[in-house]
Amino acid sequence: MSLLTAETFSLQFNNRRQRRKKGTYYPKRTYLCYQLTPRNGSTPTRGYFKNKKNCHVEICFIDKIASMELDKTQCYDVTCYLTWSPCPSCAQKLAAFAKAQDHLNLRIFASRLYYHWRRSYQKGLQLLWESQIPVEVMGLP
Numbered sequence: 001m002s003l004l005t006a007e008t009f010s011l012q013f014n015n016r017r018q019r020r021k022k023g024t025y026y027p028k029r030t031y032l033c034y035q036l037t038p039r040n041g042s043t044p045t046r047g048y049f050k051n052k053k054n055c056h057v058e059i060c061f062i063d064k065i066a067s068m069e070l071d072k073t074q075c076y077d078v079t080c081y082l083t084w085s086p087c088p089s090c091a092q093k094l095a096a097f098a099k100a101q102d103h104l105n106l107r108i109f110a111s112r113l114y115y116h117w118r119r120s121y122q123k124g125l126q127l128l129w130e131s132q133i134p135v136e137v138m139g140l141p
Contacts, residue, residue, distance in 0.1 A: 003046060004031065008031075012083050012111075013031070013111045029051055029083070030051040030056065030083050030084050031049070031057065031082070032048060032057035032060070032083075033046070033047075033080070033081040034046065034080045035079045036065070036077075036078050037076060038076055039074070039077065045068075047064070049064070056087065056089075058082075058090035058094055059090065059093065062093060062094070065078070065104070066097075070104075073103075075104075076104050077107070078106045079109070080106070080107070080108045081110075081111075082108060082109070082110045082111065083110075083111045083112065084110060084113075085108075085125060085135060085137075086108070086110075086114070086128070087121065088124035088127075089124075090124075091124030091125065091127050091128050092127060094106070094128060094131075095128055098132075106133045107133070107134050107136075108134065108135045108136070110135060110137055111137075111138050113137060
């Protein structure tokens with residue numbers, strides 16, 4: 001799988017307020033970039049997903065990692081970079097996935113918090129924290 005272009009990355013992961021010139025438009029999509037690093041020193045695997053109709057990027061990511069049939073006797077560090085923090089449903093699915101895959105150490109970095117003022121979204125982030133999946137908000141650099 002190819003990596004995101006630098007232009008797409010900086011456009012989609014830019015968390016500054018943007019003033020658009022009249023008549024310009026660019027789609028704000030949800031992207032997830034990941035790095036899967038085996039703790040034995042092997043080469044990391046990298047990739048990305050963008051949301052599809054009726055399928056959030058977190059679910060695409062879970063399906064991809066599950067399909068890799070990783071060696072359960074080996075430990076892995078998985079770092080995800082998201083343009084938006086997970087919705088409550090995806091937070092539940094990520095927590096359940098991480099619990100079932102105890103050989104994975106999952107960390108999430110989000111460019112922006114999605115509907116963070118809503119209680120259900122706060123509970124989703126809290127569930128991730130309680131599941132020992134740290135979610136941190138990225139700074140611009």
